[in-house]
Structures are given as C-alpha cells and as structure tokens.
Amino acid sequence: MDNIAGKKSSLTWAVHISVVALVLLWVFPTAGLLVSSFRTSEQIISSGWWQSLTPSEISAQHRAVDPDDHRISDGAGYRVEGAIFAKKSKIPEIISWGTSSRAIDAYRVGEVADLGEGETFSIAADGSYVWRGNDKQISGRGQRFFITALVPPEFTTDNYHFVLFDENNRQGMTKAFFNTLTVTIPATIIPILIAAFAAYALSWMEFPGRSLLIAAVVGLLVVPLQLALIPLLKLHNDIGIGKGYLGAWLAHTGFGLPMAIYLLRNYMVGLPRDIIENAKVDGATDFQIFVKIILPLSFPALASFAIFQFLWTWNDLLVAMVFLIDSSGETTVMTRQIVELLGTFGGDWEVLSTAAFVSISVPLVVFFAMQKYLVRGLLSGSVK
Structure with a gap:
C-alpha cells in the first residue's frame, strides 16, 4: 500500500518549508x-x-553657535540662543542631554546645567537652547553638548531625486541606466536568434558531426567565464571592437550561447515529429518550418532563456569592467556605477540603497512578467 501511485511523499512538508524559507x-x-x-x-x-x-532613538553631538557673532546683552549679562533642529513638521523628542561625552544623559529637558564661572546652559523641548553668562562676556568657541532624542518615522523621495535627476553631481544613475539597457537588450536578442537557428539544426536536421556538436555545446557549459576573458579581449582589440558596446554584445553572446542552445534544443527535440514531417510533405522548407512552426511552439523556451540572459547581463559587472573600459564614463553601466558610489558615498547608506534598488527594479519587473514562461521552459522535455 505504501507504493500506491498518487500517494503524497512523507517529505512534502520538508519541500514546503524549504520553498517558504527560500522565498x-x-x-x-x-x-x-x-x-x-x-x-x-x-x-x-x-x-x-x-x-x-x-520612532528611533539617536544620540548626536552639537555645538552652540559662535558667541562672538550671536551674543545678546540682556542687562544682567549675555546670552546666546539657537536651535538644534531646523523648522519642520516632525521635531524629534529630546529624552536627555549633557555637556560631557562621559555623561550625555546627565540632564532632562528644561533642566539647567552649571558650566562654571557663572555660565549656564539649558535646552527646551523644541530643541532651542540658551547659553547664559552673568557678568562677563561670553566668548570663544560655541559650547559643545550632546542630546539623545526619539526621531519620528520619516520617509523621503530626495534619495531618488539625488540618484536619478541631480545634475550637479556626477554620480547620477540615469545615464548608467540607459547604458545598461543599451548593453542588455542586444545582448539578450542576439544570442536568442543565433541559438534558435542552431537548436533547430541540432534537433531536426541530419548532417555529419551533429552528435559531436551537441557534445561540444554541453562541454562549453562548464567552461569558466574568467578563463576566456583575456584571450577574448585580446582578439577584440586585434580586430578593433574592444572597449565598446559591440565588444560587450559579442562577449555576452558568446558566453550565453551554450546555455541557450542546450535549453532550446531540449525543448525543440520534444516537439511532435508528425507536425514537422507533415510540413515537409506539403513542400515546406526548413526555414519555413522554423519560422512558422518551430518558433511559435518554442516561445516558452525562448522566453525562459530570455529571462536568464537578461538578468545575467543586467547584473553583470565582470564583462562590463573588461569590455567597457571608459575613463570618461560614457559607457558606464549600473553595476559599475554602484561600485563607484561605494567609494564616493561609502557612509551614505541611503544613496547606496536607492541606487541598488533602482538597479534591481527592472529585473524584478521582467521576472514577474515572464515567470510563467520560465517554469514552462525549464520543465520542457522532462515528461514525455
């Protein structure tokens, strides 16, 4: 009874847990x-x-404004007034403050700190402060103080405006975005066209050495990308197409063709033989069969590979660094632009987060729009 067909495996729960974990x-x-x-x-x-x-708790160091330029006489002495926060709708709630780095929470809002020599310092709930001196003139540098405050939630689109549209900085990613499209779209279409013709020939055309070609394609799947970079770049430089879009297109095409041919050939070889034989009996040429029968029936496999190639090319950095070397930045793609942002804005995590999400937004749209074809294409040929 344990081997009855259709009975669910006892490991189904493990598969479900694994899928949920991966998601x-x-x-x-x-x-x-x-x-x-x-x-x-x-x-x-x-x-x-x-x-x-x-709300999030932050601790920050501040310094009062320069007393030489902002002191005010009030009859009994001098005072300096200022504000910690700029005028905005959401003002952080100050929890505590202090005048020493060893005791940043020594005082509460409204309490007055004695600085010695007749000077006092106080902070109000709205972030305004008053620095007073009794019978002597306040001078020197502004008083240093520390605050601990609860900052209310705040969201802004300034990060996207800076990354995409700020014309005053050279780190804007708009140009890099279009450069990436310029590389990715041809590098996805070209290998699909070549691989579709090759897959049809390896599936339905009889010629000497076909089995050897299929074995060679399978063998090329395991060749490391890094192994061919330097020889390929030297070849491109010798024929005059290195360091440009054409060289990048051909490099992505060459590295993507083995997977494309293998995937499409496995799909096409599983198509009904009767349809193709009937077309040949009716006088159709191989090209007509390929265009009018094979391509429409192979759309799931074509879309499946298109997703893989698009994602791989869009997220590529290695090929871009080798074949798109340009000191002027005219051919810089998004992955390389993010690397440059890491060096320029290494501490500005909001800029890096925005740039990274802009980079993955297009692949996300492509994946979710074509995921049904991805599943159909990957499962092609698995069941006869």
Whole structure:
C-alpha cells in the first residue's frame, strides 16, 4: 500500500518549508532595500528597516553657535540662543542631554546645567537652547553638548531625486541606466536568434558531426567565464571592437550561447515529429518550418532563456569592467556605477540603497512578467 501511485511523499512538508524559507530569504533583503531607499541617513544608522514605522532613538553631538557673532546683552549679562533642529513638521523628542561625552544623559529637558564661572546652559523641548553668562562676556568657541532624542518615522523621495535627476553631481544613475539597457537588450536578442537557428539544426536536421556538436555545446557549459576573458579581449582589440558596446554584445553572446542552445534544443527535440514531417510533405522548407512552426511552439523556451540572459547581463559587472573600459564614463553601466558610489558615498547608506534598488527594479519587473514562461521552459522535455 505504501507504493500506491498518487500517494503524497512523507517529505512534502520538508519541500514546503524549504520553498517558504527560500522565498523569505529573498523577500526580506529586497523589502529592506526598498524601505531603506526612502529613509534618511540618520535613521538608517540608528535603527533597522523593520523599525522604520516606529520612532528611533539617536544620540548626536552639537555645538552652540559662535558667541562672538550671536551674543545678546540682556542687562544682567549675555546670552546666546539657537536651535538644534531646523523648522519642520516632525521635531524629534529630546529624552536627555549633557555637556560631557562621559555623561550625555546627565540632564532632562528644561533642566539647567552649571558650566562654571557663572555660565549656564539649558535646552527646551523644541530643541532651542540658551547659553547664559552673568557678568562677563561670553566668548570663544560655541559650547559643545550632546542630546539623545526619539526621531519620528520619516520617509523621503530626495534619495531618488539625488540618484536619478541631480545634475550637479556626477554620480547620477540615469545615464548608467540607459547604458545598461543599451548593453542588455542586444545582448539578450542576439544570442536568442543565433541559438534558435542552431537548436533547430541540432534537433531536426541530419548532417555529419551533429552528435559531436551537441557534445561540444554541453562541454562549453562548464567552461569558466574568467578563463576566456583575456584571450577574448585580446582578439577584440586585434580586430578593433574592444572597449565598446559591440565588444560587450559579442562577449555576452558568446558566453550565453551554450546555455541557450542546450535549453532550446531540449525543448525543440520534444516537439511532435508528425507536425514537422507533415510540413515537409506539403513542400515546406526548413526555414519555413522554423519560422512558422518551430518558433511559435518554442516561445516558452525562448522566453525562459530570455529571462536568464537578461538578468545575467543586467547584473553583470565582470564583462562590463573588461569590455567597457571608459575613463570618461560614457559607457558606464549600473553595476559599475554602484561600485563607484561605494567609494564616493561609502557612509551614505541611503544613496547606496536607492541606487541598488533602482538597479534591481527592472529585473524584478521582467521576472514577474515572464515567470510563467520560465517554469514552462525549464520543465520542457522532462515528461514525455
């Protein structure tokens, strides 16, 4: 009875748990990247993205304005007034403050700190402070103080405006976005066209050495990409197409063809033989059979490989670094632009989060729009 067909395996629960775990491993980082791209740098540093809807506690050092330029005489002495926070709708709630780095929480809001020599310092709930001196003139540098405050949740689109549209900085990713499209679209279409013709020939055309070609294609699947980079770059430089879009297109085409031919050939060889033989009896040529019968029937496999090639080319950095070397930045793609942002804005996590999410947004749209074809294409040929 244990071997009755149709009975569910006892390991079904393990498969379900594994699928859920894999989905969560992908969803959580992506959601965190999206949330962080709308947060300010202070909030990213002070709290995790999962705490973005609750107030976050921050500690910061401030210094009062220069007393030589802002002191005011009030009859009994002098005072300096200022504000910690700029005027905005959401003002952080100050919990405690102090005048020494060893005791940053020594005072509460409204309490007065004695600085000695007749000087006092106090901070109000709205972040305004008053520095007083009795019978002597306040001078020197502004008084240093520390605050601990609860910052209310805040989201902004300034990060996206800076990354995409700021004309005053050279780190804008708009140009890199279009450069990536310029590389990715041809590098996806060209190998599909070549691989479709090759897969049809290896599936339905009889010629000497066909089995050897199929074995060679399978063997090329395991060739490391890094092994061919230097010889290929030397060849491109010798024929004059290196360091440009054409060289990158051909490199991505060459590296993607083995997988494309293997995937499409496995799909086409499983198509009904009767349809093709009937077309030949009716006088159709191989080209007509390929265009009018094979291509429409092979659309799931074509779409499946298109997803793989698009994602791999869009997220590629190695080929771009080798074949798109340009000191002027005219051919810089998004992956390389993010690497440059890491060097320029290494501490500005909001900029890096925004740039990274902009980079993955297009692959996400492509994947979810064509995922049904991905599954059909991968399962092609598995059941006869």
